[in-house]
Amino acid sequence: MSFELNGKSYETDEDGYLLDLDLWSEEVAKFLAEKEDIQMDDKHWEIVNFLREYYREYQIAPAIKILVKEIAARNEMQKKDASAFLYDLFPNGPAVQACKIAGLPKPTGCV
Amino acid sequence: MTEKAKREYKTVEHGPYDYRNDTLHPVVLKNYGKWKHHDNPRPGVLVSVAESGDVLYTVRAGTARQITVDNVRTLCDLADKHSEGYMRFTVRNNVELMTTDESRIDALIADLEQAGFPVGGTSNTVTNIHHTQGWLHCDIPATDASGVVKSMMDELMHEFRHAEMPAKVRLSTGCCAINCSGQADIAVIVKHTRPPRINHETLAKTCELPKVVARCPVAAIRPTRVDGRLSLEVVEEKCMYCGACFGACPSMEINHPEHSKIAIWVGGKNSNARTKPAIMKMVAHGLPNNPPRWPEVNKVVKDILMAYKKGGRPYERLGEWIERIGWKRFFEETGLSFDVDMIDSYRMARTTFNKSAHIRF
Amino acid sequence: MSTKDNPSNSNGKFLNPTPILDDLEKGPWPSFLTGFKKLAERTKKTMIRGVLDQLEYSYKTKMGYWKGGLVSVVGYGAGIITRYSLIQDKIPEAKEFHTMRLQPPPGLHYNTKMLRELCDIWEKHGSGIVCMHGQTGDLMLQGVPEQNVQECFDELNRKGWDLGGAGASVRTGASCVGPARCDDSCYDTLKVHYEVLKHFTGLVHRPEFPYKLKFKFAGCPNDCVNSIMRSDIAFIGTFRDAIKVDNAEVKNWVQKNGMDSLVNNVINRCPTKAITLKGEGIEIEDKDCVRCMHCINVMSKALSIGSDKGLSLLMGGKSHLKVGSMLGSMIVPFVKAETDEDIENLIELLERIIEWWDDNAFDHERLGETIERVSLKEFLKGVELEPDINMVNTPRDNPYFKAEF
Numbered sequence: 001m002s003f004e005l006n007g008k009s010y011e012t013d014e015d016g017y018l019l020d021l022d023l024w025s026e027e028v029a030k031f032l033a034e035k036e037d038i039q040m041d042d043k044h045w046e047i048v049n050f051l052r053e054y055y056r057e058y059q060i061a062p063a064i065k066i067l068v069k070e071i072a073a074r075n076e077m078q079k080k081d082a083s084a085f086l087y088d089l090f091p092n093g094p095a096v097q098a099c100k101i102a103g104l105p106k107p108t109g110c111v
Numbered sequence: 112m113t114e115k116a117k118r119e120y121k122t123v124e125h126g127p128y129d130y131r132n133d134t135l136h137p138v139v140l141k142n143y144g145k146w147k148h149h150d151n152p153r154p155g156v157l158v159s160v161a162e163s164g165d166v167l168y169t170v171r172a173g174t175a176r177q178i179t180v181d182n183v184r185t186l187c188d189l190a191d192k193h194s195e196g197y198m199r200f201t202v203r204n205n206v207e208l209m210t211t212d213e214s215r216i217d218a219l220i221a222d223l224e225q226a227g228f229p230v231g232g233t234s235n236t237v238t239n240i241h242h243t244q245g246w247l248h249c250d251i252p253a254t255d256a257s258g259v260v261k262s263m264m265d266e267l268m269h270e271f272r273h274a275e276m277p278a279k280v281r282l283s284t285g286c287c288a289i290n291c292s293g294q295a296d297i298a299v300i301v302k303h304t305r306p307p308r309i310n311h312e313t314l315a316k317t318c319e320l321p322k323v324v325a326r327c328p329v330a331a332i333r334p335t336r337v338d339g340r341l342s343l344e345v346v347e348e349k350c351m352y353c354g355a356c357f358g359a360c361p362s363m364e365i366n367h368p369e370h371s372k373i374a375i376w377v378g379g380k381n382s383n384a385r386t387k388p389a390i391m392k393m394v395a396h397g398l399p400n401n402p403p404r405w406p407e408v409n410k411v412v413k414d415i416l417m418a419y420k421k422g423g424r425p426y427e428r429l430g431e432w433i434e435r436i437g438w439k440r441f442f443e444e445t446g447l448s449f450d451v452d453m454i455d456s457y458r459m460a461r462t463t464f465n466k467s468a469h470i471r472f
Numbered sequence: 473m474s475t476k477d478n479p480s481n482s483n484g485k486f487l488n489p490t491p492i493l494d495d496l497e498k499g500p501w502p503s504f505l506t507g508f509k510k511l512a513e514r515t516k517k518t519m520i521r522g523v524l525d526q527l528e529y530s531y532k533t534k535m536g537y538w539k540g541g542l543v544s545v546v547g548y549g550a551g552i553i554t555r556y557s558l559i560q561d562k563i564p565e566a567k568e569f570h571t572m573r574l575q576p577p578p579g580l581h582y583n584t585k586m587l588r589e590l591c592d593i594w595e596k597h598g599s600g601i602v603c604m605h606g607q608t609g610d611l612m613l614q615g616v617p618e619q620n621v622q623e624c625f626d627e628l629n630r631k632g633w634d635l636g637g638a639g640a641s642v643r644t645g646a647s648c649v650g651p652a653r654c655d656d657s658c659y660d661t662l663k664v665h666y667e668v669l670k671h672f673t674g675l676v677h678r679p680e681f682p683y684k685l686k687f688k689f690a691g692c693p694n695d696c697v698n699s700i701m702r703s704d705i706a707f708i709g710t711f712r713d714a715i716k717v718d719n720a721e722v723k724n725w726v727q728k729n730g731m732d733s734l735v736n737n738v739i740n741r742c743p744t745k746a747i748t749l750k751g752e753g754i755e756i757e758d759k760d761c762v763r764c765m766h767c768i769n770v771m772s773k774a775l776s777i778g779s780d781k782g783l784s785l786l787m788g789g790k791s792h793l794k795v796g797s798m799l800g801s802m803i804v805p806f807v808k809a810e811t812d813e814d815i816e817n818l819i820e821l822l823e824r825i826i827e828w829w830d831d832n833a834f835d836h837e838r839l840g841e842t843i844e845r846v847s848l849k850e851f852l853k854g855v856e857l858e859p860d861i862n863m864v865n866t867p868r869d870n871p872y873f874k875a876e877f
Contacts, residue, residue: 014556015541019316060319063835064549064640064680083678093549093678095639096542105317106542120626122547124677125634126670127645130577130662132632134586135652144651144660148772159653167653177504177614179511180591180600187584187591198587200580200604202646202697209653227502243607246530247523248555248571248614250540255530257504258496265499289793291607294701326836328794355794359836361539368534381701383693383708384766385741388700390797402531403495425737426770457796 005031017099017106024052024103032101036092044089044101047071051102061104067094136197136209138167154274155230156216169207170219172228173239173264173271176204177247177257185226193219203239203281205232229271234279237270237416241283243291251357252286253301253371254400259284262404263299266413277423277432280416281379287366288354294379294391296429297412302374302396303352306345307363311337318360326359351457373398375411377441378430389430395447411447418444439471486513487521490528511600519599519615522565526557543570543618545625548677551635552621553612568617572598572625573610573636575676578647578665578689580605589631597624607702608686609646610636634673641679642672647689648697656768657691658709658781659809664818665689671819675826682833682842685826686789692777693765699789699800704839705822706786706800707809710763713778719753721774726752738767782808787825788840798840805862821855828854849873 002011005028011019016035018024029048033040040048050070054062062070072082090097095107128134135143142161149159157169174182186206190198193215194208201207206228208219220230232238240263243249245256263282270276283295290300314320323343324332331349335342343363345356356363365371375398379391394415398407415429422444423432433441442449455463487509496505505524512520526537541554553571560567576582594600599615606612616624625635636644645668648654650661668687669676675685688699691709699706726734739747739754746760747767756767768775785807786800804821808814825839828851833842843851852859861867 013541015543015554021316058321060321063682065682065830068680079680080674083674083680087547087549087678091546092544093542095549095679096544105319118546118622118626120630122545122626122629123634124673125575125629125632126673126676127575127666128577128586128632128634130579130581130666134577134581134583136581139581139652144657146651146653146655148655148776149653150772159655169653173502174604175502175504175507176603176605177507178602178604179507180595180602181511181514182507183587183591183602183604187587190584196584198582198584199649200582202580202605202609202648204604206604229500229502241607246536247527248538248553248569249536250538250555252536254534255527258493258531261496261499261501261503261505264501268500271501290791290797293607293698293791294797322835325834326794353792353794358793366535371534379701381695381698383695383762383764384769385743385764388695388799390701390799400534402534403492425733426741426766459796 003031013106015096015100015106018103021103021105028103029101032103036090036097036101038090038097038101040101044098046074047086047089047094047098048102051098051104055102055104061095061099061107064094134197136167136195138165138209138211139197141165142167151234151274154236154272155220155233157233165211166213167209167211168213168216169209170216170223170230171201171205171207171232172223172230173232174204174206174228175257175261176239176242186228189219189222189226193222201232201239203232203241205239229268231272233274235274235276236272237267237276237280237282239271240264241281241292241295243284243286245286249286250361251289251354251366253288253303253354253366254286254373255402256284256286256292258403259299259405259408263409263412266409267416270416276416276420278426278428280419280429282412287357288352289358294381296377296379296391297415298376298379298391299408299412300374300376301371301400303354303365303367303371304397305365305367305370306331306347306350306352307354307356307365308367309343309345310362310364311340311342312362314343314360314362315341318362323356323360323363326355328353328355332356332363368400371400372396373400373405373408375408375415377415378433380428380430382428385426386428386431386434391430393453394441394445394449396452411445414447415445418446437471486516488525490524492531493524493528508601515595515600517599518565519569519617520601522557522563522567523569523599523601523615525563526559526566529559529563538569543621545622545635548635550638550641550677550679553638554618569599569615570618570621572613572616572621572628573606573638573644574613574628574633575636575644575669576605576609576611578645578662579650579652581652581662586631590628590633593624593627593631597627608636608643609688610644635677637676637679637684639679640681640683641677641685642669642675642681643684643686644676645669645687645689646697646699646702648691650689650691654691655772656694656709656765656777658711658777659691659707659783661689661691661697661707661709664707664783664809664815667815668819668822672822681826681830683836683838685829685839693763694769700786701789701791701797701799703789703800704787705825706789708784708786710782710784710806711778712780712782712806714758715756715761715768715778716776717754717756718774718776722753722771725771725774738770741766741770781810782806785821788838788843790838790840795841795844798838798844800840802860802863803857805860824855 283292374396603612688703785804789800
């Protein structure tokens with residue numbers, strides 16, 4: 001699968017995750033967000049940028065508990081509230097939507 | 112606007128389906144928590160007696176586990192006819208219908224049998240087999256599950272219908288080495304015999320390398336570069352072919368049509384009755400993965416069952432039988448052979464060594 | 473689901489030939505394959521035809537051809553198991569074959585109305601293939617295309633159904649038949665299952681743990697729901713006071729089964745030799761009894777569980793991956809689970825345990841593995857539990873620990 005943006009073609013897998021992570025840009029992120037019915041605001045960008053920085057440093061997406069703790073700390077929230085906050089921003093889940101918009105590889109496996 | 116954005120319905124996070132919302136048979140509801148004793152008058156039939164004097168008969172029947180809306184509707188018809196519109200399932204994929212009228216048991220059994228659900232699976236039978244998803248639905252299976260179970264139960268039909276074993280017998284099959292099917296008296300589980308082949312083409316694109324490295328229980332995976340690309344390699348001397356990396360990354364291709372073999376494990380027991388719960392032990396391996404009937408696997412399972420049926424004493428579970436006669440005689444009586452790979456070499460190996468002068472001749 | 477584009481093949485039948493699989497239609501045990509084929513011929517759903525073609529191909533090549541993906545419903549990060557075919561070029565009809573995991577009622581008690589509703593909704597949106605039930609305890613609806621997932625879920629949700637867990641979440645629970653039909657049930661497994669899973673519902677739907685966490689609820693030490701092996705936290709019913717002996721019924725039992733059976737099958741099989749023959753009856757030394765359930769199982773009418781009932785919590789059960797199989801070990805020997813307050817206290821303890829695990833576990837580490845790595849001593853300190861001799865088989869046999877001075 002693929003999509004076109006500003007005359008450029010981008011390959012994705014069947015869930016819409018970018019296959020070449022180096023091709024990510026803010027325009028691409030906005031395009032992917034739109035497909036998920038997400039209007040990117042500062043809060044969304046903060047999470048997407050955190051994911052990308054974390055990935056650049058460790059070559060893995062942060063475990064969801066790390067993401068939740070980070071959000072809790074930045075917003076002075078309880079963990080439970082941070083999780084709800086995260087799902088308000090990305091209703092189909094951070095793994096499905098935030099990672100996709102941030103251009104990270106698709107989380108794998110069920111065991 | 113997309114469909115998703117138009118959605119107005121707001122999800123209710125129910126959790127488990129509310130069992131208080133009319134899921135219980137009226138006699139069950141009336142005597143809830145007030146049962147006095149129970150018995151197993153014949154294979155496939157249970158009787159529960161309540162303090163109130165109420166008597167409830169339960170008829171148990173096997174299902175294929177992988178069933179369809181048609182099968183469920185058939186069961187609903189039978190439950191409406193015989194069981195006041197209620198039914199329950201056991202954790203081993205058997206279905207149970209209930210009646211208070213002893214004279215209707217035969218008709219209920221006949222209807223279940225007629226509809227293709229064999230009655231049995233209680234007390235000292237070989238009951239329905241716990242199994243996983245296999246080639247039908249799993250993303251990491253080396254073999255099938257429903258087909259293995261079908262072929263095995265075809266051969267064990269007599270034991271499902273007749274309570275002739277020394278004690279209850281629980282079987283399970285698992286479709287990879289992780290064994291999602293759990294512990295059982297006899298378990299059939301995949302055992303790979305080669306390290307994973309690494310698909311360098313796809314690896315760095317689809318997998319998080321540090322995660323794959325961390326997943327290996329024996330630290331056999333390390334980063335490397337292949338044709339200038341970041342990738343991974345497997346230290347073959349360390350790898351013991353568990354396939355844990357494959358669960359984290361589909362590019363670590365562990366499954367193989369010939370080299371993924373099947374092993375048989377025995378003596379698992381979750382009940383606390385008599386002896387403490389026990390983890391099963393491997394007694395055969397290297398069996399071919401041979402669809403659609405897996406005859407080599409079925410033969411070993413049957414040989415073990417028949418030796419146990421002959422030698423086990425009343426109430427002795429398979430593992431308890433082995434505990435009494437010793438592993439040496441177990442191998443003799445089943446015709447299996449012990450080999451060096453059955454000596455543990457993993458983390459807790461020494462706990463399985465014979466730290467005594469007790470021997471059997 | 474679309475039933476368009478489903479031309480019959482050259483032999484005039486809807487389904488393509490599956491000669492290898494067809495062997496599994498023979499024999500006396502119910503055949504999953506026969507069910508699938510009948511369903512396909514009746515509904516003309518192309519997805520089932522594709523899945524059968526792909527399964528036939530797997531049987532031929534001895535390899536699996538599904539890969540995972542990520543599909544979810546609004547507000548949830550778990551509950552849909554995504555499957556795409558790896559051989560879409562060969563068999564396009566099986567392109568998508570996603571599963572919806574549903575949380576069944578505790579104890580798997582159903583009425584026919586709810587099941588008929590479920591079947592109707594499922595046949596409308598999905599393949600009509602059902603698994604009753606998966607190893608964790610889910611009712612699985614297998615085979616739905618992504619575009620139908622949300623609508624199918626919404627309809628099910630309106631009827632009281634909810635999705636189960638997947639990934640690093642609290643997983644769907646499982647409980648035995650419990651007080652609904654069993655005289656050995658030492659607590660209300662259905663109620664405790666329901667209350668605990670209801671309390672942790674958010675953590676079922678939105679994974680945020682190091683790894684999966686499973687609860688299972690067994691009414692007595694017979695553990696019919698396999699909790700000691702299959703759950704991180706096993707609730708196993710037990711009782712503190714003596715087994716009740718009705719010696720008149722013991723006498724009846726002996727008349728029916730013989731004195732040799734009483735001696736060989738009951739008294740001699742007691743693991744702690746707690747039973748002695750006394751005249752024509754038996755006596756059980758309560759201080760020696762470990763509540764294994766054997767004698768009660770054999771003589772259901774004559775012997776029964778005590779009155780001071782509750783449950784034990786055992787923790788750390790898991791299967792092979794990655795350190796080898798582990799059985800749960802005793803952590804809380806006895807706790808009451810009768811009143812709402814008892815259950816609240818129990819849930820409060822679970823919160824502490826989960827919090828400790830979440831803080832201490834490595835990625836992909838189950839509760840039992842974390843306790844073993846960090847030590848039971850540190851775990852007890854972390855969750856504020858007192859050490860108890862019932863937690864171990866023996867005291868330690870080496871001197872290597874940090875002694876207090």
